[in-house]
Amino acid sequence: MKSIIAYITEILKGIWTLLTGMKVTAKYFFTPWKHVTQQYPENRKTLKIAERFRGEVIMPHNENNEHKCTGCGICEINCPNGSIEIITKSLILEDGKKKRAIDQHIYHLGMCTFCNLCVKACPTGAIVMGQNFEHAVWDRSTLTKVLNQPGSKIMEGVKD
Amino acid sequence: MDELREIMITTDEIKTDEYLINMGPQHPSTHGVLRLLVQLEGEIVHNVQPHVGYIHSGIEKMAESLSYPQIGHLTDRMDYLSAHQNNEAVALCVENALQVEVPERVKYIRTIMSELSRLASHQLWWCVMGMDMGALTTFFYGLRDREDILDIFEETCGARLTVNYSIPGGLMFDIHPNFQRDVKAFIKKFKTKLPEYDRLLSGNVIFTERTKGVGFLSKEDAIAYGVTGPTGRASGFSCDLRKHRPYSAYDKVNFKEILSDVGDTYARYQVRMAEMWESMSIIEQLIDNIPEGDYAVKMKGVVKLPEGEFYQRVETARGEFGVFIVSDGKKNPYRVKFRSPGFSNLFAINHIAKGWKIADLVAIMSTFDLVIPDIDR
CATH class of the missing domain: 3.30.70.3270 (Alpha-Beta Plaits)
Known part of the structure; x- marks a missing residue:
């Protein structure tokens, strides 16, 4: 009996850790304005390059x-x-x-x-x-x- | 030819059930062109033979025909994730040989830059570690935060990866007026992001099952193989040069040397995660106290080292990096030898991976934080 309880708690704990990770990704999924992706070839006009950049x-x-x-x-x-x-x-x-x-x-x-x-x-x-x-x-x-x-x-x- | 003969010899030794496969040179989890000759029995690894040299670029030989300030920019291209520390090692070696004392300001900025670059390196390691374990999400989260550090580098040093910022005698430029503000903003932001890393990966049941209790390296073996850096410290080998041989401004800051006596893959993971907190604490202690002064001392147009042998080692994100210069008094070095941490760390892999599954080999390799140009030079 004990081993069955331990087995089930382990599964539940595992699912909980997966949900904790999913919470982080879900947070960013529903807050798209927090994204940092730049649309590079389209944003050429507004692209700021550091003044010391060695090109x-x-x-x-x-x-x-x-x-x-x-x-x-x-x-x-x-x-x-x-x-x-x-x-x-x-x-x-x-x-x-x-x-x-x-x-x-x-x-x-x-x-x-x-x-x-x-x-x-x-x-x-x-x-x-x-x-x-x-x-x-x-x-x-x-x-x-x-x-x-x-x-x-x-x-x-x-x-x- | 020699290599072929070697393979033939090893093939003769193979028993009926064993077979040889090449992992790499083109394999996503080797992070470059590293070839591992793996001897397998089913899924169980019996022997791993790393074959290096696929991107050997002859940097040591090239350095013999360059002047001392010119050597620095080649070391950017060895361990490109620890470019600042590599530059610093060459600069410190030349400065020690010439007995030049750099201003305090230079020491502080070098230390901050080294720690920022350690943070960036560990962030990349973290996201790639997740990717090797099959969690692609971590890759984007790690790179998102690394971008902020690279922007700071771009603003102050003029380059994102191959910075060439520490040169013999000081720094290439003074820090950008926005440097302190940006670094403080980054630290504040990253302190909220690092717990996110833990929530995503550190507790994840799939990740812990694959890393806990996998791939042990004992302290004795770590010392015997010359394994340094976070990989060695996870085995309990106290090898942090920032603590034992302080250079630059490391003697002015308080920080813990992260040690773990477990020595498995998860311990190596945890040591690096804890090191990120320590790096942030080091930067916080220094960023407000950068002394005023010059950012470089005036060096002669042609730098000539006195005759003799000079050695300087620094702690990069991967371990102990050493620069050995033999000078015959001319403007070019007679011989340069780089002691790269990745090379020594890699060759402990056979000892660690023996007896584990081939999927564990990927996890073990990932916690070694391999950078192939650092191994091949």
């Missing part, structure tokens, strides 16, 4: 198509994966002196691990991290980008 390396230009990059190559040295290549040219100034300037700041997005070391090392603050995270492309050659815009030149007063 890609970008080089901001001002309205006169000027950037702050001197072509020193410190970002290239600091990059652990070789995703940055700096190609420089030499400009001849008005007084006849030669000066190094950036020709192409090549950035391989496909190799980048977004570690932020290049941005941290940049002495002039020429490159920053952008918040764009939608990097899917049809052809991987489009992942290689030239960060300085064509025809751009260095801002006045920026020195290494």
